[in-house]
Amino acid sequence: EDKVVQSPLSLVVHEGDTVTLNCSYEVTNFRSLLWYKQEKKAPTFLFMLTSSGIEKKSGRLSSILDKKELFSILNITATQTGDSAIYLCAVEALSSGTYKYIFGTGTRLKVLA
């Protein structure tokens, strides 16, 4: 059965701290791994990773994928209270001839002022 696991489940830090969120997966026919941020409504897209070892970066956020060890990390440096959210990892995998996106449990991040 396809599985995506995130850790930690929740995290409380202070502004300015650096955090590392983890996502490991076991799926057949992997195509990509995606990171999303969810506040009150719909998840918003952060990164899509398809190749191993390539870092994607946007401002204070960065992510890397290890296809050999089947995991990804999302780093947030100099955290701000606006980074408080649930961070979701999703893996795109082939099923019944169609690609579907399987979500992990999410990491709930709270950044204190």
Next chain:
Amino acid sequence: DTEVTQTPKHLVMGMTNKKSLKCEQHMGHRAMYWYKQKAKKPPELMFVYSYEKLSINESVPSRFSPECPNSSLLNLHLHALQPEDSALYLCASSTGGLRYNSPLHFGNGTRLTVT
């Protein structure tokens, strides 16, 4: 605002009602998805349409009936729901197809309460 539009934003319905959720995208995406999300849980896949054909049904009860009238529209028809079906229902789209991949683009969801 997102490029995937869902209506209504909120819906309260009784267990004997019939209602529909609607989703629309104009990004030319050919794959569309319904997800269900309960509080403090990740989105859970319900259905996938690929090129207007139902390609994945994740063993969803028949009281949920999806429909894809054309490549831009996706509906979810609801009938005889249970209180435990109360959740945020998210529609999403992606480019679709086996050659190209893109992120999932989500709508803002319909918050459904079944009384």
